[in-house]
Amino acid sequence: MADLLVASDATRVFPLELDRKYPVVVRGEGAWVEDSNGKRYLDAMSGGSMAATLGHGRREIIAAAAAQAAGLSYVHNDRVTNPWREQLAAELVEVAPPGMTRVRFVTGGAEANETAIQIARAYHVERGDARRWQVISPAQAYHGPTMATLALTGRPGLQAPFGPYLAKHRHIPPSTWRFDPSGEAALAALDRVLEEVGPENVSAYFCEPITAAALPAYTPPERFWRGLAERRDRHGFLICYDEVVTGIGRTGHWFAAEKLPLVPDVIATAKGLGAGYAAIGGVLCSDHVYQAFAHGSRRFTLGHTWDGAPLSCAVGLKVLEVLRAERLIERVREKGPGLRDELAAALAGVPLVREVRGHGFLLGVEYVDPRDGKSFLPPELGVARRVDLTAMQQGLIVYSTMPTRDGFAGDQTLFAPPFTTSDAELTQMVERFAETIRAVVRSLEGELA
Numbered sequence: 001m002a003d004l005l006v007a008s009d010a011t012r013v014f015p016l017e018l019d020r021k022y023p024v025v026v027r028g029e030g031a032w033v034e035d036s037n038g039k040r041y042l043d044a045m046s047g048g049s050m051a052a053t054l055g056h057g058r059r060e061i062i063a064a065a066a067a068q069a070a071g072l073s074y075v076h077n078d079r080v081t082n083p084w085r086e087q088l089a090a091e092l093v094e095v096a097p098p099g100m101t102r103v104r105f106v107t108g109g110a111e112a113n114e115t116a117i118q119i120a121r122a123y124h125v126e127r128g129d130a131r132r133w134q135v136i137s138p139a140q141a142y143h144g145p146t147m148a149t150l151a152l153t154g155r156p157g158l159q160a161p162f163g164p165y166l167a168k169h170r171h172i173p174p175s176t177w178r179f180d181p182s183g184e185a186a187l188a189a190l191d192r193v194l195e196e197v198g199p200e201n202v203s204a205y206f207c208e209p210i211t212a213a214a215l216p217a218y219t220p221p222e223r224f225w226r227g228l229a230e231r232r233d234r235h236g237f238l239i240c241y242d243e244v245v246t247g248i249g250r251t252g253h254w255f256a257a258e259k260l261p262l263v264p265d266v267i268a269t270a271k272g273l274g275a276g277y278a279a280i281g282g283v284l285c286s287d288h289v290y291q292a293f294a295h296g297s298r299r300f301t302l303g304h305t306w307d308g309a310p311l312s313c314a315v316g317l318k319v320l321e322v323l324r325a326e327r328l329i330e331r332v333r334e335k336g337p338g339l340r341d342e343l344a345a346a347l348a349g350v351p352l353v354r355e356v357r358g359h360g361f362l363l364g365v366e367y368v369d370p371r372d373g374k375s376f377l378p379p380e381l382g383v384a385r386r387v388d389l390t391a392m393q394q395g396l397i398v399y400s401t402m403p404t405r406d407g408f409a410g411d412q413t414l415f416a417p418p419f420t421t422s423d424a425e426l427t428q429m430v431e432r433f434a435e436t437i438r439a440v441v442r443s444l445e446g447e448l449a
């Protein structure tokens with residue numbers, strides 16, 4: 001393989017950013033990946049997308065996948081089922097929040113969320129309540145790039161130029177320190193939206209229980225969750241959690257839902273279920289949702305070619321086995337607060353950094369304009385991009401974004417290491433990140449005069 005940074009004019013791949021040069025990553029082991037020049041990076045983003053929760057090169061998962069591929073790799077689920085799919089569904093139900101009794105497998109996060117939207121809508125139709133279609137969700141979120149999931153966020157910056165294809169769902173602002181520290185404004189906004197669209201037309205409230213890249217490690221205040229639960233009881237919509245990132249251990253629990261004061265009706269999960277070794281997601285639903293189908297049409301037939309295939313389910317089973325055997329979710333729960341504190345201490349006194357948030361191994365760093373300590377940074381400074389490029393130079397992979405034009409968050413960095421990262425490697429990640437931020441601050445001198 002060529003020894004280079006790949007730019008858009010040197011490849012047949014259609015890259016995400018045409019003016020970025022991409023290192024060619026050729027191997028990985030544990031929390032490290034290596035590029036074609038032999039440069040090693042600490043992977044503080046679990047493969048870049050938070051999927052590789054168990055680190056790279058896990059031989060037992062690779063062996064399980066190889067054995068499964070040799071025995072029965074693939075069979076579709078419309079006329080037959082298979083033991084791995086059955087067992088994985090049973091194991092997920094066992095670790096899911098109370099009341100979740102059924103699982104539909106899919107191939108990834110956006111598919112899981114789309115299926116959740118469809119299940120919520122079909123649930124109401126099955127019950128003879130066909131008016132309900134509208135979804136309400138927090139604006140500052142990401143649920144996937146498909147038309148249905150893109151419509152779930154309220155971010156014009158992400159949705160352009162696809163607006164004409166997107167369903168007109170409604171959104172409320174996040175309850176961050178900047179907009180609504182108590183959660184009351186979000187509840188008032190929710191009430192306003194319910195009033196405007198008519199609660200009898202609302203199918204679901206859809207959200208990440210703890211946000212990933214869109215607003216790293218943010219979760220609304222408890223007051224909001226309790227108010228949301230009251231409104232569900234009053235108005236009869238469902239609550240769907242996008243646990244594509246937070247599911248399967250990322251926050252130190254099987255599902256982030258466990259720690260919130262309400263039980264959702266539907267949970268979509270994906271990344272950590274395959275841990276980067278298979279493309280698999282799942283949608284869990286509570287028994288009362290399933291019973292609407294069981295007592296109704298007894299059908300929900302939409303699905304995809306790879307849903308519940310033996311190969312991906314066998315990988316999912318092995319992933320759950322490794323998580324249990326190595327007590328990795330417990331490790332994330334125990335180490336998470338210390339990691340957040342270490343990161344906060346390493347960045348203390350840097351006026352660019354306003355907040356360091358964390359839940360388990362999902363951490364976020366929020367930047368502000370140091371001149372007043374609260375405004376978004378001027379977008380033309382491109383701080384998020386500087387952070388990521390500088391980190392790469394330091395041999396560290398993090399993920400920064402600048403959703404400033406959406407109006408709810410400015411430059412920010414997500415930090416989500418594999419659960420298997422050793423204590424020494426976590427410390428090294430923090431050190432490299434602090435050095436990155438110091439270098440970015442130096443690079444901004446003069447530009448922020």
Ligand SMILES: Cc1ncc(COP(=O)(O)O)c(C=O)c1O
Pocket residue numbers: 049108109110111113142143144145208212213242244245270
């Ligand atoms: C919270 C969240 N939901 C949904 C998705 C979409 O998942 P996928 O890329 O597997 O379709 C992502 C992807 O990053 C995500 O972070």
